[in-house]
Amino acid sequence: MSGPLAQVQERIAAAAKIARRETDEVTLVAVSKTQPVEAIEELIAQGQRVFGENRVQEAQAKWPALREAHTDVELHLVGRLQSNKAAEAVPLFDCIHSLDRPSLVAALARMMDKAGRRVPCFAQVNIGEEPQKGGCAIAELSALIAEARAADIPLSGLMCIPPEGVEPAPYFALLAKLADDNGLTGLSMGMSGDFETAVMLGATHVRVGTALFGART
Numbered sequence: 001m002s003g004p005l006a007q008v009q010e011r012i013a014a015a016a017k018i019a020r021r022e023t024d025e026v027t028l029v030a031v032s033k034t035q036p037v038e039a040i041e042e043l044i045a046q047g048q049r050v051f052g053e054n055r056v057q058e059a060q061a062k063w064p065a066l067r068e069a070h071t072d073v074e075l076h077l078v079g080r081l082q083s084n085k086a087a088e089a090v091p092l093f094d095c096i097h098s099l100d101r102p103s104l105v106a107a108l109a110r111m112m113d114k115a116g117r118r119v120p121c122f123a124q125v126n127i128g129e130e131p132q133k134g135g136c137a138i139a140e141l142s143a144l145i146a147e148a149r150a151a152d153i154p155l156s157g158l159m160c161i162p163p164e165g166v167e168p169a170p171y172f173a174l175l176a177k178l179a180d181d182n183g184l185t186g187l188s189m190g191m192s193g194d195f196e197t198a199v200m201l202g203a204t205h206v207r208v209g210t211a212l213f214g215a216r217t
Contacts, residue, residue, distance in 0.1 A: 004212050008208055008211050011195070012206065018200055021199070025204060027205045027206075028208060029050050029076050029078065030048050030052065030209070031053075032051050032052065032213065033054040033079070033209065035209075035213050037065075037066060049073050050076065051074070053077060053078070054077075054078060056081070056085045056088050056092065059093070060092060074094040075094055076094060076096070076097060077092075077095070077098065078098065079098060083104050083107040084107075086108050090112055090119055091117070094120075095122070096108070097188050098122070098124045098134060099124060099153070100124040101136065105153060106151070108153060109152065112153065121148065122158060122186060123144055123145055123155060123157075123158050123159070123184075124136060124158075125158055127160035127174060128162055128163035128166075128171060135159075135161070141182070145184075155186075157184045157187050158178060159189065160188075160189050161191070168194045169201060172189050187202050187205070188203070188204070188205040188207065189205075190206040190207070191207050191208060192209060192210040
């Protein structure tokens with residue numbers, strides 16, 4: 001089998017080998033935002049089982065029917081989540097990668113209690129301290145993690161998006177250290193342009209869109 005999915009899987013395996021890690025320690029999240037159902041179906045047919053969407057509304061439009069047809073597929077929210085969308089996100093997603101503020105902890109905890117469903121979350125860190133980006137400030141991370149734990153939100157680990165146009169390795173290494181300091185093992189880091197570096201530095205989840213689906217129109 002060749003094609004973008006096989007190529008990305010091979011690149012993950014090669015990076016894992018260099019880092020002396022097992023390939024199955026890394027979950028490939030295929031980011032299908034703006035992609036039509038046909039393109040998603042194609043990847044599912046090739047064996048991909050974990051997908052990511054950026055927006056609740058778009059996921060609601062595409063995924064209920066897809067999930068009915070493919071009951072073993074997991075759906076992750078990889079984009080920013082507004083607190084007022086928590087009620088829609090909790091029943092829809094299997095994992096949320098963008099828990100970044102106390103108000104969202106409160107909203108999600110409330111909705112998880114109501115739904116009787118605990119959705120694992122990654123705490124998103126603003127690793128480059130960029131004012132325009134989502135994510136918790138590094139200095140406030142321990143407090144956010146404590147709040148999430150107190151609210152009985154299952155924490156999978158930490159997530160980050162490094163600044164654009166600079167070497168991502170130091171940021172990935174910092175995220176790994178912050179996770180370790182807070183007793184967390186999951187690392188959601190690395191996208192189409194840098195996922196191999198992320199895998200070498202311990203990523204457990206890489207969020208890949210363009211390398212799988214091609215450039216978005």
